Amino acid sequence: MKKIQQLFQSEDGNIEQRENFLSLLEKIVSSLDELKNPKTTTLGPMKERSDNFYKELMQENQVPTSGVGLDQVVDELTQLMQGHPYHTHNFVTNVLPMASIPGILGQFTNALLNGNNLWDVYGPAAAECEVKVVAMMSKLVGYDYTQSFGYTTWGGQGAVFSGLRLAIAKQFPNAKEDGVPNNLYCFASENAHYSLLKSIEAVGIGSKHLIRIKAGKDHSMDIEDLRMRMTEVIENGGIPVYVVATTGATDQFAIDDVQAIKKVTTDLEQKHSLKPIHIHADSALGGFYAFFNDYDFKANPLQLETDVLQGLEQIKERMQYLPIADSLCFDFQKLGQTPYLTSLFLIKEGKHLQLLDIEDFDTPYVGNRGYGSYHTGYTLECSRMGSSIAIYAALQAFGKEGYQQILANYVRVNLAFRAQLAEKTPMLQVVNESNIGPVTAFRLYPEGFNWKSEQSGSYTQDQIEYINGINASLFEIIGEGRDEVFFGDTTRVCTVSTSDTKQQLPVAAAKFFSISPYTETEHIGDMIQFLQQKVKVLEDAKVEYSH
Numbered sequence: 001m002k003k004i005q006q007l008f009q010s011e012d013g014n015i016e017q018r019e020n021f022l023s024l025l026e027k028i029v030s031s032l033d034e035l036k037n038p039k040t041t042t043l044g045p046m047k048e049r050s051d052n053f054y055k056e057l058m059q060e061n062q063v064p065t066s067g068v069g070l071d072q073v074v075d076e077l078t079q080l081m082q083g084h085p086y087h088t089h090n091f092v093t094n095v096l097p098m099a100s101i102p103g104i105l106g107q108f109t110n111a112l113l114n115g116n117n118l119w120d121v122y123g124p125a126a127a128e129c130e131v132k133v134v135a136m137m138s139k140l141v142g143y144d145y146t147q148s149f150g151y152t153t154w155g156g157q158g159a160v161f162s163g164l165r166l167a168i169a170k171q172f173p174n175a176k177e178d179g180v181p182n183n184l185y186c187f188a189s190e191n192a193h194y195s196l197l198k199s200i201e202a203v204g205i206g207s208k209h210l211i212r213i214k215a216g217k218d219h220s221m222d223i224e225d226l227r228m229r230m231t232e233v234i235e236n237g238g239i240p241v242y243v244v245a246t247t248g249a250t251d252q253f254a255i256d257d258v259q260a261i262k263k264v265t266t267d268l269e270q271k272h273s274l275k276p277i278h279i280h281a282d283s284a285l286g287g288f289y290a291f292f293n294d295y296d297f298k299a300n301p302l303q304l305e306t307d308v309l310q311g312l313e314q315i316k317e318r319m320q321y322l323p324i325a326d327s328l329c330f331d332f333q334k335l336g337q338t339p340y341l342t343s344l345f346l347i348k349e350g351k352h353l354q355l356l357d358i359e360d361f362d363t364p365y366v367g368n369r370g371y372g373s374y375h376t377g378y379t380l381e382c383s384r385m386g387s388s389i390a391i392y393a394a395l396q397a398f399g400k401e402g403y404q405q406i407l408a409n410y411v412r413v414n415l416a417f418r419a420q421l422a423e424k425t426p427m428l429q430v431v432n433e434s435n436i437g438p439v440t441a442f443r444l445y446p447e448g449f450n451w452k453s454e455q456s457g458s459y460t461q462d463q464i465e466y467i468n469g470i471n472a473s474l475f476e477i478i479g480e481g482r483d484e485v486f487f488g489d490t491t492r493v494c495t496v497s498t499s500d501t502k503q504q505l506p507v508a509a510a511k512f513f514s515i516s517p518y519t520e521t522e523h524i525g526d527m528i529q530f531l532q533q534k535v536k537v538l539e540d541a542k543v544e545y546s547h
């Protein structure tokens with residue numbers, strides 16, 4: 001047993017076991033450091049994966065008969081780092097940030113304690129932090145913290161799902177026992193995250209009852225289309241239960257107008273005597289810009305440049321309406337700078353969670369005792385990791401100002417990228433001009449074509465597909481060079497209408513996502529040069545450029 005005990009932290013805090021543990025940690029961190037190179041976006045050279053790569057892994061691996069020893073384990077962990085993407089200044093793909101030190105320390109503390117966030121008897125640290133961060137973020141966003149509640153859950157996806165469970169329970173408190181009625185409908189922008197699609201499938205509403213609302217020129221939900229589609233559903237005997245307002249969409253940072261959406265739902269509730277329709281603001285990504293909701297834009301204490309300030313004010317214009325939503329989400333592993341998985345689900349009226357709770361009889365080994373009562377029977381999870389500890393640590397370390405600085409820098413860098421793109425590579429055109437934020441979606445146009453005409457619906461289906469094809473080729477070329485500059489891409493940043501068919505067609509675009517704390521405006525020039533080279537590679541490959 002002694003040997004097995006050495007695989008654990010000490011029982012008594014002795015120095016020898018601590019130093020062994022710390023030396024292993026030191027080895028992991030220093031091995032990581034050795035692999036770092038700010039001129040690339042990977043740790044060491046990128047890994048090539050053959051077609052058989054995963055199959056071979058399956059063939060080669062089995063549980064060893066005897067344990068291999070911690071030194072070898074650390075060696076193997078170090079090998080896993082080889083070729084891993086790393087968030088240097090040239091890492092501008094999607095919203096995959098570097099985990100900050102406070103976030104890691106929080107997660108680490110959580111791992112050391114290994115509390116179970118199921119209830120406070122087993123995980124008091126996480127239970128306390130959870131209550132703290134729920135209150136902190138409620139106050140930040142403008143919820144009444146004496147009414148609101150929330151919990152950490154499985155991603156922005158989990159928040160969309162939990163919002164839907166609440167939405168159904170509020171209108172049909174017996175649905176838990178009786179099942180879900182077959183005439184329920186949910187609504188979201190065509191640019192919403194696919195979380196809602198999966199959720200609707202999972203609760204049994206059926207994905208045909210997901211109504212996708214057209215997006216307008218700024219890629220946000222077209223409010224008149226929402227009103228029309230909801231009215232249609234009601235007149236045909238359907239019951240609207242859930243509207244997801246995307247406040248910061250993943251591909252182009254479109255921000256739906258929660259206030260306008262609320263007006264539509266209240267109008268319809270009154271007109272048709274409906275029960276309240278739950279609005280979830282999918283703020284997983286964009287919600288962090290609520291850190292500017294009480295920024296003094298006149299005094300400008302952080303001395304932000306005029307264009308950055310304007311961009312942030314434009315975001316605030318929409319983010320100030322977040323507290324109108326019945327529920328919200330903050331994916332701290334995105335703009336909150338903490339490791340995976342640290343998502344916070346917030347509910348305006350915390351009491352509604354009771355609708356999801358299960359009876360004490362059904363949770364025999366946890367629940368309400370004299371010695372503990374923080375009971376999370378309303379979560380879909382049973383055991384939960386205490387991710388609120390990492391969130392708490394990050395909120396403390398950054399403070400409002402720290403978040404404001406890093407979030408403003410994403411905008412600053414992004415605006416610089418757009419400016420240089422326009423100046424130096426006119427064939428690469430920004431397709432989300434009106435969405436200021438951390439992301440720019442840009443699309444390559446052959447001679448004679450441009451985004452303006454495409455967006456206004458002047459191109460034929462063939463022409464749009466042709467441009468999509470060219471962009472797909474460009475993605476491949478840019479992607480091959482991702483160890484140098486790591487851009488993102490999307491096959492559907494939005495849809496456009498065609499001049500010759502009734503179809504809406506997807507628009508493919510490359511993505512610049514400012515997400516590394518190390519990306520600064522001075523780095524943009526090199527990235528633009530990288531893009532120029534890649535466009536040239538595409539041209540030299542003799543892709544036919546006129547049509």
Ligand SMILES: *Cc1c(COP(=O)(O)O)cnc(C)c1O
Nearest residue numbers: 155156157193195250282284285
């Ligand atoms: C990332 C994202 C999600 C999904 O969140 P996960 O944490 O990956 O589950 C949902 N909605 C939006 C708007 C997102 O950006």
